[in-house]
Amino acid sequence: MFDLETTIRERHSTRMFLPEPVPRELIDEALELAACAPSNSNIQPWHVVFAAGTRRDQLVAALLEETTKNPPNIPPLPESFRHYRSDLGHQVYGAMGITRDDKAGHDAAVRRNWEFFGAPLAGVVCMHQDLSSADALSVGMFLQNLLLALTARGLxxxxxxxxxxxxxxxxxxxxxxxEMAILCGLAIGYSDPDFAANNLHVGREAIEKHVMFLE
Ligand SMILES: Cc1cc2nc3c(=O)[nH]c(=O)nc-3n(C[C@H](O)[C@H](O)[C@H](O)COP(=O)(O)O)c2cc1C
Known part of the structure; x- marks a missing residue:
C-alpha cells in the first residue's frame, strides 16, 4: 500500500479494464474510508449504486442501445472552457493511437464510456435533488477519498x-x-497494463492560475 502522497500522485483515470472481478472486501474497505470525508452538517450526502455481473452487463447493453437512438443529455461546456476538453481529448485519444481525423475511431472510443471502459464494477454516484452545491462538494470529497483508497489497493x-x-x-x-440527482458514473476494476492510455498522467496547470494569496 502506498503512502498518501504517492497515492495522490498515482491516481489517474483508467480507460481500459481487465475483465477480472474486483474482490468485494476491497470495495468495502475503500467505501468505509471514503465515508470519512467531511460533509456539510455531516449530511453524508453521497449515494452510490453499484452494478456487477449480470446487472452490470444489462446496464451496459441498455446504455449502448440508447446511444444508437439518442445523444447523451450532458450540458455543453461554456465556450471559454471547451479548449480543456479538446486538449484532453488530444492527449487521451492520441495515446490510444486515434488521430484527429479518425471519426470512426473517435466515436468508438467515446462509446466505450457507456461500457464503463470494460470495468467489471459499474457505479452511479447520486445525491438527493433537494441538496445544493455545498453538498455536491461533500460528495466530491467522498469520491476523491474513494478513488484514492481504490488506488492504494491496486485498483x-x-x-x-x-x-x-x-x-x-x-x-x-x-x-x-x-428524488436522487445523478451526478456521475464510476468505473472500477483492474487496469489493463497493455493499454497505453492507461499510463497517461495528464498534466496540471501552474497552481498560481487557480489560487490567489492576498496580503
Ligand atoms: C466529475 C468527473 C467526471 C468525469 N467524466 C469523465 C467522462 O465522462 N469520461 C472520461 O473519459 N473521463 C472523465 N473524467 C476523468 C477526467 O477526464 C480526468 O479526471 C481528468 O482529465 C484528469 O485526469 P486524471 O484523472 O487521469 O488525473 C471525469 C472526471 C471527473 C472528476
Whole structure:
C-alpha cells in the first residue's frame, strides 16, 4: 500500500479494464474510508449504486442501445472552457493511437464510456435533488477519498459524467428514484497494463492560475 502522497500522485483515470472481478472486501474497505470525508452538517450526502455481473452487463447493453437512438443529455461546456476538453481529448485519444481525423475511431472510443471502459464494477454516484452545491462538494470529497483508497489497493477507476447523460436508463436499470440527482458514473476494476492510455498522467496547470494569496 502506498503512502498518501504517492497515492495522490498515482491516481489517474483508467480507460481500459481487465475483465477480472474486483474482490468485494476491497470495495468495502475503500467505501468505509471514503465515508470519512467531511460533509456539510455531516449530511453524508453521497449515494452510490453499484452494478456487477449480470446487472452490470444489462446496464451496459441498455446504455449502448440508447446511444444508437439518442445523444447523451450532458450540458455543453461554456465556450471559454471547451479548449480543456479538446486538449484532453488530444492527449487521451492520441495515446490510444486515434488521430484527429479518425471519426470512426473517435466515436468508438467515446462509446466505450457507456461500457464503463470494460470495468467489471459499474457505479452511479447520486445525491438527493433537494441538496445544493455545498453538498455536491461533500460528495466530491467522498469520491476523491474513494478513488484514492481504490488506488492504494491496486485498483483503477474513472469518474464518468458521460454516464449521467442517460438518467432514465440508469433509473430504470438500477431503480434509482426520481428524488436522487445523478451526478456521475464510476468505473472500477483492474487496469489493463497493455493499454497505453492507461499510463497517461495528464498534466496540471501552474497552481498560481487557480489560487490567489492576498496580503
Ligand atoms: C466529475 C468527473 C467526471 C468525469 N467524466 C469523465 C467522462 O465522462 N469520461 C472520461 O473519459 N473521463 C472523465 N473524467 C476523468 C477526467 O477526464 C480526468 O479526471 C481528468 O482529465 C484528469 O485526469 P486524471 O484523472 O487521469 O488525473 C471525469 C472526471 C471527473 C472528476
Amino acid at each position: 483503477g477507476s474513472c469518474a464518468e459524467v458521460s454516464i449521467a447523460g442517460y438518467p432514465e436508463i440508469l433509473r430504470d436499470q438500477l431503480g434509482i428514484p426520481e
